[in-house]
Amino acid sequence: LAVERLDKYGYKPWGTLKQIPGELPEQWYAEIIEDGEGGVIISYLDDLIAGSDFIYRVRLQRVDSAGNLLWGQTGVRVTTTEINHGDQAIVSDGNGGCVVVWPNQLQNYTYDYRANRINNLGERTWGDTGILLENSIYSTPAVIVSASDENYYVRIRNSLYRIKENGHIIRQDSVTLTENIIPDPEGGVVISGRVGNISNRRLVAQRKDSLGNNLWQEPYVQIADSLYLNTRNKMMSNGGLYFFSWSGMKNGIDVIAQFQALRLDGGKLFSDGGISINDDLLLSIAGIIPSES
Numbered sequence: 001l002a003v004e005r006l007d008k009y010g011y012k013p014w015g016t017l018k019q020i021p022g023e024l025p026e027q028w029y030a031e032i033i034e035d036g037e038g039g040v041i042i043s044y045l046d047d048l049i050a051g052s053d054f055i056y057r058v059r060l061q062r063v064d065s066a067g068n069l070l071w072g073q074t075g076v077r078v079t080t081t082e083i084n085h086g087d088q089a090i091v092s093d094g095n096g097g098c099v100v101v102w103p104n105q106l107q108n109y110t111y112d113y114r115a116n117r118i119n120n121l122g123e124r125t126w127g128d129t130g131i132l133l134e135n136s137i138y139s140t141p142a143v144i145v146s147a148s149d150e151n152y153y154v155r156i157r158n159s160l161y162r163i164k165e166n167g168h169i170i171r172q173d174s175v176t177l178t179e180n181i182i183p184d185p186e187g188g189v190v191i192s193g194r195v196g197n198i199s200n201r202r203l204v205a206q207r208k209d210s211l212g213n214n215l216w217q218e219p220y221v222q223i224a225d226s227l228y229l230n231t232r233n234k235m236m237s238n239g240g241l242y243f244f245s246w247s248g249m250k251n252g253i254d255v256i257a258q259f260q261a262l263r264l265d266g267g268k269l270f271s272d273g274g275i276s277i278n279d280d281l282l283l284s285i286a287g288i289i290p291s292e293s
Helices: none
Strands: 026-034 040-050 053-063 089-092 098-105 111-118 131-136 143-146 152-156 159-163 169-174 180-183 189-197 200-208 221-224 234-238 241-250 253-262
Touching (some): 040 089, 098 152, 111 152, 131 159, 143 180, 152 180, 189 234, 221 241, 221 253
Antiparallel strands (some): 026 040, 040 053, 089 098, 111 131, 143 152, 189 200, 200 221, 234 241
């Protein structure tokens, strides 16, 4: 596992790759985020496989803009518990640290989902074992986002947790929309997902405030119907709008990439179901990149 910096001209100011070692032979399943201070934080699985035996440990390393490893030569662990971990999710705390969510793989074939905050010095601030969110028979990857009020939201399958910056779990809500989640400007979140049956999949979204209340029409705002079965739905926010892209039926053509935006009150920006990106070329995946204008 290695990281390299490219400047805006494509040059490599570090000269060579910076290896991100752990304490075990292999490192993989890495995630990288900005640290809020010009550097990056890399989370990864530290791995040992010997025959049918294996060890997985989530570790973290912080690298500054000059390529220096800031959290020791082998990084730091999210927990001191000697137990195998599953895939991690990570978000920056904006102050040189991060919050990580991961599942512990228990001997009874269930998973304890835990979270921990690592500060800018690489210290575990929510305890050596983190905080317990839930136990599950599933190992579905969690999702974590940083709210605008400096708290955090974690989604694990159909559970949405709101967590204070000190690690206190404020609330847990049940949600049915489980594909995308992004923060809103008032401490809440916007979530989106698919509903309906196989013959008419619909893309829908809902905005929740910090108390868990729905702010848009009940049970959700419908963005599109007749989704292509294998489409990947994308969502992002920019300039006070929430943007969505997907692929589905339009004008009798089955796989048309489309685009829509919702205002903060849930109103649609574009009429006629949204904007078609490709009228003649079939596309099953449409991405979104923010613009400055």
